[in-house]
Amino acid sequence: MAKIKVTKVKSAINRTLRQKRTLEALGLRKIGQVKEFEATPNILGMVAKVSHLVSVEEA
DSSP states (O other): OOEEEEEEOSOOTTSOHHHHHHHHHHTOOSTTOEEEEEOOHHHHHHHHHTTTTEEEEEO
16 A cells, blocks of 8 residues: 655644544644554545645655
């Protein structure tokens, strides 16, 4: 499978609880933090829900 790098670029302050929990589930706590994931449908769906708070690039 392809790999993606997800970087948190915006704060979760004043966001819905669902968006905050999605970021936690992805393991993104601090702005600028980068995580690498397999591009599975589950991960891609989570990233789509918080796409305005993260940036995504192919690894």
